[in-house]
Amino acid sequence: MVKNIIPTLIWYYYICPREVWLMAHEINPEQDNPLVEIGRTFHEH
Structure with missing residues (x-):
């Protein structure tokens, strides 16, 4: 889990809170995975 909150995470939170959650839990989805798409x-939508 992220120990320091950096300005980038705050910026990402305004764009996509889900992305911050994934980053905080060190989850990096495979970009070519059909389920990610x-x-x-x-x-x-």
């Missing part, structure tokens, strides 16, 4: 599609 489906999740992006749901998030955008």
Whole structure:
């Protein structure tokens, strides 16, 4: 888990709180995974 809150995380929080949660838990999804693409599609609509 992120021990220091850096300005970048605060900025990301305003854009996408889910991304900050993933970063805080050191979860980096595989960008070419089809499930990640489906999740992006749901998030955008």
